[in-house]
Amino acid sequence: MAANEHGTRAPPRETLDELLQRELFERLPFSLTVIDPELNVVRANSHFEAYFGDWRGRKCYQVYRDRRDVCSACPALLTFRDGHARVADETGRERDGRISHYVTHLAPLADRAGNVRYVVQMTRDVTETSRFQREHDILFDRVPCYITVINRNFRIIRTNEKFRDTFGRGRGGFCYQYYKRRAEPCERCPAALTFADGAEHVAEMVGVTTGGDEAWYVVTTAPLSRGRRGVEHVIEIAADVTDVKKLENEKLEAERLAAVGQTVAGLAHTIKNLLMGLEGGMYMVDTGLKRDDRGRISRGWDVLQRNFDKTTMLVREFLSFAKGRVPELTPVDPARVLRDIHDFYADTAREQGVELTVDADPGIEPLPLDPDGIEACLTNLLSNGIDAALLRERGGGKVVMRAREQDGEVSFEVEDNGVGIAPEIKHKIFTTFFTTKGGGGTGLGLLTTRKIVQEHGGEIEMESTPGEGSTFRITLYRSRLNKLAREEVRDRDGRKG
Amino acid sequence: MGNGNKTILVVDDEQDIVDYLRSLFEDNGYEVLVAWDGAEAERLTRERRPDLITLDITMPKESGVKAYKDLKRDPELGAIPILIVTGYGDPQLETFISTRRTAPPPEGYFEKPIDRDELLAKVSELIG
Structure with a gap:
């Protein structure tokens, strides 16, 4: 050593x-x-x-x-x-x-x-690891959503407690069996999209409860594990929004009933005005006859004639409004509708000094709409826009019609640079027989437009600045339209059967 | 009729109704001014000081409600009688106007189609 x-x-x-x-x-x-x-x-x-x-x-x-x-x-x-x-x-x-x-x-x-x-x-x-595990388990089981982990065949390999409480064991079955009582995967399945692209997807799905009732879910899917073939497991989180949907439908129904009441009140208002016009005409004819004043008789007769015509127009439009037509949905290309309307009205508008343009996002997929109904809506809005633009004091009137889509919401906009709408009458324009056009309108245009939009499950809103112009926006929801289209097919098939 | 130079301002946006009221009042010896919306009604009232105003409620640009409140709250013009002549048969409107703390109630309220004799009787009662 x-x-x-x-x-x-x-x-x-x-x-x-x-x-x-x-x-x-x-x-x-x-x-x-x-x-x-x-x-x-x-x-x-x-x-x-x-x-x-x-x-x-x-x-x-x-x-x-x-x-x-x-x-x-x-x-x-x-x-x-x-x-x-x-x-x-x-x-x-x-x-x-x-x-x-x-x-x-x-x-x-x-x-x-x-x-x-x-x-x-x-x-x-x-200890630390098991604490995390416990927290995770509590979170997984107790969140107020149904959670499943599925494999590439949509077979459930794990469920949370809320899922098991509602649907039973789940494991080994298929998600579409439990949520939708189906024997095969759903169309437009968000989990299928996640398996395909590895990204998160959200979809609103209509399911069937164990009792056979309709249930609405907002389903979020996210990739959980990846293997050689890409995403191997997907976690599906389904929030039951049936109650929210019910409230939404009740609200729509209440609005519809309120609109009926307002319609009747509005109709009475319009008829009273017409009666007063007729009465004025009769007064003129009457006093003209008494005084042997032919000019007065003639003016009175014109008034009678005009109010008779207005009454005829009102009755015709009201019948078309009140018919309660069920929309017949067929795939409609939004950009195409706008172009057709533009081509029909552009020349007339130009002659009056109003420039009409279309600005539609390319690539909006056709969506199920009632072609006549949606055309009537847009034509009404366009006609209002042109009228407003004509009232500009300095000329240069413009109306732009737009179509956009974002996150399944398709919007149509009609924007004018006309006189705008005074704040105090904004709230009336969709709900009453409202017209600022004197004898030129029946006050039914926007009411009819709103009715058609509601029949499509959509919404209409308006922004306006007096002196600068107004924008009317119709928003339609692809998911609702698809559902309406499915129901329509079902009803039709039902009738055939 | 002995009402001499009394002037009535008719406020309405409907041509036929304006023509009717104008004829009716002129036939009964009144002078008639016309305004087609609330803003014009306020302007004409300030300029010409009519003896009475008939006022429609639903009008474009400026509604009759605003003109009504502005005029009734004006210390110089508030005494001019205003008759509401409207086709808006909603009783809420009357309630709205007559219960507003901010302005006194109108001197009369007539629903279209009006009772001619009643309207004339009211006008005569108010301004002779």
């Missing part, structure tokens, strides 16, 4: 076996104990001692669990008996009294004759 610079003798160089024997036990980053068949702890590393305290002369169950008797189903005894290594999930008490969760690997130490003399226990603290 060489002496070092201080002249003292270096200790003899140890072999790998010796090093392992001395160091390994201490260096491993988890608790190690060796126990004998009587479950006495005969060796332990300092990692263990730091966690569980003094072990000398104590049984393993005393140290690990603070128990007086051996644990039931003690895995160490099993290993002593059968010589097999095993893994056990354990809950124990640390020296500071804290409950901790750990995973213990048990390995037999057998002599050459095959007798298990000792068992080595390697224990890893998983």
Whole structure:
């Protein structure tokens, strides 16, 4: 042996076996104990001692669990008996009294004759991990949504508690069986999209409850795990929005009834005006006859004639408004409708000094609409826009018709740079027989437009600045239109049957 | 009729109704001014000081309600009697106008189609 610079003798160089024997036990980053068949702890590393305290002369169950008797189903005894290594999930008490969760690997130490003399226990603290796991489980089970994890065949491999409470076990079945009572995957399935592109998708789906009622879900799908074939598992989160839908429908119905009431009031108003006009005409004819004033008689007769014509127009338009036509939905190209209307009216508008343009997003897919109905709406709005633009004091009237689509919402806009609408009458324009055109209008145009839009499940709104112009916007929802179209087909088929 | 130079301002946006009221009042010896909306009604009232106003409620640009409140709250013009002549048969309108704390109630309220004799009787009662 060489002496070092201080002249003292270096200790003899140890072999790998010796090093392992001395160091390994201490260096491993988890608790190690060796126990004998009587479950006495005969060796332990300092990692263990730091966690569980003094072990000398104590049984393993005393140290690990603070128990007086051996644990039931003690895995160490099993290993002593059968010589097999095993893994056990354990809950124990640390020296500071804290409950901790750990995973213990048990390995037999057998002599050459095959007798298990000792068992080595390697224990890893998983308290943090299991806390996260518990939190995750609570979150997964208790969120107020149905959660399923599905594989590429749409087979359910995991469900949350809310799902199981409502639909039963789920696991092994298919999502479309549970949500929709279907025997095959749904059209426009958001999970299929997520499997295809790995992105998150959201869709509004109509399902069927176990009781056979209609249920509405907003379904969000996201990729969960990826493999060689791409996304292997998708998590589907379905929020039941049936109550919200019901409220929405009730609101629509209430609005419809309110509109009926306002319609009747508006009709009475218009008729009263007509009656007053007729009465004025009669007065003129009457007094003209008495005074033998032919000019007065003639003026009175004109008034009678005009109010008669107005009455005829009102009755005709009212009948068309009141007919309660069910929209007949066929796929309509929004841009095409706007172009057709433009081509029909552009020349007349130009002659009056109003420029008409169309600005439609390219690539809006056709959507199910009643072609006559939607054309009537847009023509009404256009006609109003042109009238408003004509009232500009400085000329240069313009009307733009637009079509846009975003997130399944298709909007039509008619914007004019006309006189605008005074704030105090804004709220009336859709709900009453409202006209500012004197004898030129019946006040039914916007009422009819709103009615048709509502029949399509859509909304109409208006923004206006007096002196600068107005924009009317019709918003239609692809999902609702598709549903209406499906119902229409069902009704038609039903009638055939 | 002995009402001399009394002037009535007729406020309405319907040509036929204006013609009717104009003839009716002129036939009964009144002078008639016409305004087609609330804003014009206010302007003409300030300029010409009519003896009485008949006012429609639903009109474009400025409604009759605003003109009514402006005129009734004006210390110089508030005394001019206003008869509401409207086809808007909604009783809420009357309630609205007569219960507003901000303006006194109208001198009369007539629904279209009007009772001619009743209207003339009211006008005569108010301005002779």
